[in-house]
Amino acid sequence: MGTPLTTGWEPDLATGDSLLRRFVLGYADRTAELAQRVGGRVERGADAAFADLTSPFPYDNAVVLLRPPTDAGLAAVLERAAAFFPAERAWIVLSAWPLPDLCERGLGLVGHPPLMLRPDGRASAGPYPAELRIQPVTTAADLAVFGRVLVDGYPLDGEPGVIADPRLLGAALHLFVGYAGSAPVAASGAYLHNGLVEVDWVVTLPEARGRGYGRALTWRALQVAPDAPAMLLASDPGRPVYEGMGFLPLLRMTMWAREPKTG
Numbered sequence: 001m002g003t004p005l006t007t008g009w010e011p012d013l014a015t016g017d018s019l020l021r022r023f024v025l026g027y028a029d030r031t032a033e034l035a036q037r038v039g040g041r042v043e044r045g046a047d048a049a050f051a052d053l054t055s056p057f058p059y060d061n062a063v064v065l066l067r068p069p070t071d072a073g074l075a076a077v078l079e080r081a082a083a084f085f086p087a088e089r090a091w092i093v094l095s096a097w098p099l100p101d102l103c104e105r106g107l108g109l110v111g112h113p114p115l116m117l118r119p120d121g122r123a124s125a126g127p128y129p130a131e132l133r134i135q136p137v138t139t140a141a142d143l144a145v146f147g148r149v150l151v152d153g154y155p156l157d158g159e160p161g162v163i164a165d166p167r168l169l170g171a172a173l174h175l176f177v178g179y180a181g182s183a184p185v186a187a188s189g190a191y192l193h194n195g196l197v198e199v200d201w202v203v204t205l206p207e208a209r210g211r212g213y214g215r216a217l218t219w220r221a222l223q224v225a226p227d228a229p230a231m232l233l234a235s236d237p238g239r240p241v242y243e244g245m246g247f248l249p250l251l252r253m254t255m256w257a258r259e260p261k262t263g
Contacts, residue, residue: 057161
């Protein structure tokens with residue numbers, strides 16, 4: 001029968017075997033690096049990576065599946081997650097593969113965000129809005145502004161999570177704030193790892209939307225490595241914007257969330 005073909009998800013397989021593998025492992029590495037920088041906890045096995053950033057924002061605390069799950073393997077991962085995270089912590093499960101209903105395990109379905117790819121960022125972004133100035137985040141003061149834009153733009157319930165922690169300065173993160181005049185109006189970020197630019201944290205304040213700020217901040221994030229492919233998790237409303245920038249829809253990820261236990 002010849003040599004069996006790889007599945008693409010063996011633990012010892014090269015990271016660059018596929019773009020999807022690079023994204024999945026890079027996302028796991030990103031959450032692990034951030035957790036370690038802020039004094040959180042990490043754990044990694046063949047099936048999943050766990051990162052507790054001690055954040056009140058559930059998307060910061062993640063279980064990332066590292067290969068297609070079997071029923072028994074998924075059950076073991078969820079049991080480990082329940083023991084790994086404190087009861088008061090919210091956390092998510094991110095999977096590149098469809099998952100069964102996890103409601104009986106106390107999780108709620110967040111959705112199936114499109115995973116999108118742009119082969120490289122070298123194409124011209126066109127002119128940015130004339131009034132827009134994009135500032136890289138390099139100081140604790142910059143980071144505080146970045147966190148405020150996230151809170152007001154998404155919006156979040158009063159907390160930007162650990163992304164606004166000064167201990168993250170100097171990580172493989174590249175964060176940006178867009179200003180119209182002296183007022184911060186938008187933000188974006190990128191994590192460069194495994195030769196891949198992972199774009200995240202793209203947000204525009206509600207009163208500033210429709211002026212091209214989010215698009216400009218996304219282009220700026222791509223420029224951290226313009227020759228490298230870029231990937232991002234989009235929302236359905238945001239997908240047409242990214243498609244207009246040359247991003248291609250690859251597949252839909254699956255995301256479930258566990259709310260913190262109270263009382």
